[in-house]
Amino acid sequence: MSAGKIDPMEQFQVGPIVPLKIGAYDLSFTNSALFMFVVLGLLAWFISGGLKGRLVPTRWQLAAEGAVGFIDNMVQTSIGKGGKKFAPYIFSLFFFILFANLVGVMPLAVVPGLHTFAVTSHITVTAVLAFFSFGIVLIVGLVKHGLKFFSLFVPHGAPWWLMPVIVPVEFISFMVRPFSLGLRLFVAMTAGHILLEVFGSFAVQGLNAGLNGSPIGIAVWFASMLMIIGVSALELLVCAIQAYVFALLTSLYLHDAVHLH
């Protein structure tokens, strides 16, 4: 990186690894797709270690069973009756997002040429996940309740003369759900990566200036390294929280679809 100029957006660039063009469509195998496969592989590896079904579980099996139990518990408390069949979807959602977030913040760039890519820092990916959730909510609600599903927009106990106000507001808040769901995850990850990139550049440039004999450069390098440690810890927390929030909100929306309030 050239001195003085910090480009925080460079790390989000999607580039082709195996170029492939069919007609007018670009179907290249990109680094984004590669890291989705990495996440899928890690997830399959983690779960397959817990599938042995020993009577006395190993630590690995305990971890996998704990993960399944955690999602089961969340689904039970937020969807309630009839929510058990959504547990596999919530499980896949939570662990795909969690693993993708964690793979994204892995500091593997210290190995030259190895640059991890945060799959969830692109709104194309998170929006597709959010639209899956929204679509499942719509399908489940409409199949289960038919047109009664639209009574979702009419809250209980509200006076009738407030309806012209409440129904549009409820409708808008319902339609905004997929956008807020996808945007939250995408922005949280992007913001964290930009922050890390900025402090990382400060550290590199500060150390360069310090090696050229500037004491302020050393001070900047030291402060930036401290900040990187703090921000990395915060990022690990945000990774887990965002995955949890995505899964939790999806299961709450499913509760609306299954039970109508």
Added chain:
Amino acid sequence: MTDVGAMYIGAGLAAIGIGLAALGVGNVFGSFLEGALRNPGAADGQQGRLFIGFAGSELLGLIAFVVAILILFVVRH
């Protein structure tokens, strides 16, 4: 004042919203702790609601961040 200067000032002003969202998130967790310390038995059952409140107030701060990023990287080109 040049256009670029005004753009940077606008991005900085958009960042104020992030600080306000920080107040909101702090309020969510602070109120939760206040209630949880009075009745620790009920605290675990409310964790889902805690994160819903957190997600709601955090989203508005993230939107402020999006506005700042749009001003810096999208509007210019």
